[in-house]
Amino acid sequence: TEFKTLDDAKQAKAFERGWLPPVLPDGSTDIVEENDLDINSGTGSFRFPTESTSHFLETIGSEHGGIVTRSSLGIAIAVTNKDTRWSIKLDPQKGTGTYSVQYKKK
Numbered sequence: 001t002e003f004k005t006l007d008d009a010k011q012a013k014a015f016e017r018g019w020l021p022p023v024l025p026d027g028s029t030d031i032v033e034e035n036d037l038d039i040n041s042g043t044g045s046f047r048f049p050t051e052s053t054s055h056f057l058e059t060i061g062s063e064h065g066g067i068v069t070r071s072s073l074g075i076a077i078a079v080t081n082k083d084t085r086w087s088i089k090l091d092p093q094k095g096t097g098t099y100s101v102q103y104k105k106k
Contacts, residue, residue, distance in 0.1 A: 003031040020044065021086050021099050022064045022079060025056035028097075040103035045096070053092045060088075 001019075003009040006028040014020045019033050025048035035042035048056070057075070060066035066079045066088075074093075079086040088099045 001033045005029050006031065018084070019101065021088055023056070023059055024048070025052040027052050042101045043099065045098045048095050048097060050092050050095045053090065
């Protein structure tokens with residue numbers, strides 16, 4: 001599934017379906033999600049305005065318990081709850097991000 005803008009993804013209720021990370025940077029565009037329902041996993045990518053990085057990191061940490069790791073390769077974020085594990089990678093220089101999600105089988 002592809003969404004041109006963050007607002008498009010919100011209007012399609014993509015976050016409620018659980019296949020997008022719990023939050024994306026403000027102004028995200030070119031959002032792509034690919035899901036494999038057979039193995040309960042998904043991957044995706046997005047672009048974002050680099051000036052939204054700080055607010056995004058604050059939100060994902062304080063509201064979603066994200067663990068943020070910075071390195072010379074970019075920013076890695078892990079968000080885990082009882083049913084899912086999100087891995088989000090940001091390249092704040094280029095304004096690009098990727099993510100993967102793994103759902104625990106019930």
